[in-house]
Amino acid sequence: MTQRFHSITPGVHLSEQVAEALSAEIRAGRPAAGEKLPTEAALVEQFAVSRTVVREAVSRLKSLGVVESRQGSGVFVRQAAFAPLNFDTRxxxxxxxxxxxxxxxxxxxxxxxxxxxxxxxxxxxxxxxxxxxxxxxxxxxxxxxxxxxxxxxxxxxxxxxxxxxxxxxxxxxxxxxxxxxxxxxxxxxxxxxxxxxxxxxxxxxxxxxxxxxxxxxxxxxxxxxxxxxxxxxxxxxxxxxxxxxxxxxxxxxxxxx
Known part of the structure; x- marks a missing residue:
């Protein structure tokens, strides 16, 4: 996941946009289940957003069961039998x-x-x-x-x-x-x-x-x-x-x- 993802529109709800972009990449297998997400610093650079926005986006994915934290190792894509539902409230x-x-x-x-x-x-x-x-x-x-x-x-x-x-x-x-x-x-x-x-x-x-x-x-x-x-x-x-x-x-x- 070295490429820049979907462009992020400046304004409110940046964390939702980042979460949705990450979810789309994960559904496409980039990264695949069991693989590690890029570091927080890497995501900040790729999306051109603040660390707070990235943390909120990752937290949202955790709450949906898309990713999980492993102490001392980072954040990994969870093994899942199906993709979580997603409602675009925007x-x-x-x-x-x-x-x-x-x-x-x-x-x-x-x-x-x-x-x-x-x-x-x-x-x-x-x-x-x-x-x-x-x-x-x-x-x-x-x-x-x-x-x-x-x-x-x-x-x-x-x-x-x-x-x-x-x-x-x-x-x-x-x-x-x-x-x-x-x-x-x-x-x-x-x-x-x-x-x-x-x-x-x-x-x-x-x-x-x-x-x-x-x-x-x-x-x-x-x-x-x-x-x-x-x-x-x-x-x-x-x-x-x-x-x-x-x-x-x-x-x-x-x-x-």
């Missing part, structure tokens, strides 16, 4: 992109709710109910309830008792964080939207508590469908601000709605 600052990402959530979370209805126990139901109360209190206190919303959806995922689904949702959520901020901001700007979301959360919890998998799947899917409808009603001024939020740097975290 092109996601649009209403259509937000809608498409909510569609991804709908495909997964409707089934998670159905499984939760089939497998939940008393402790699961209590956690889901506590999460709704905490979310209500956060909103009443003037917050957006984002963190509390995370706990609500995670409680449902835990009740589904499928670690692979939980891991999949957690993985996707780190990429969809910007979309979550947009949906939350959109729903918070109108009282009727906020009420709708609260009622939808309650409907999902009720179906899970009743052990009705069919209804849980239906109301969870409707929750996502309605999120799309609410997004479609956002005005152009809102999207101008939302584009800035979507273009912000990604960090690990759960998607919140």
């Amino acid at each position: 092109s996601a600052a649009s209403r259509q992109a937000v809608i498409q990402m909510v569609e991804v959530r709908r495909a997964l979370e409707a089934e998670v709710a159905a499984l939760a209805a089939q497998r939940r126990n008393a402790t699961d139901i209590e956690r889901i109910r506590q999460a709704i109360v905490a979310l209500d209190e956060a909103v009443k206190a003037g917050g957006d309830g984002a963190d509390e919303d995370v706990n609500y959806h995670r409680a449902i995922a835990d009740a589904a008792q499928n670690p692979f689904l939980i891991s999949t949702l957690d993985y996707l959520r780190q990429f969809l964080r910007g979309v979550t901020r947009v949906t939350r901001a959109n729903e918070a700007r109108r009282a009727d939207f906020a009420r709708q979301v609260r009622d939808e959360h309650e409907a999902i919890a009720g179906a899970i508590e009743a052990g009705d998998a069919t209804r849980a799947r239906r109301v969870a899917a409707r929750h996502m469908d309605n999120a799309i409808k609410r997004i479609e009603q956002a005005d152009p001024g809102f999207w101008k601000e939302a584009g800035v939020q979507l273009a912000s740097p990604l960090v690990s975290g759960a998607i919140r709605r």
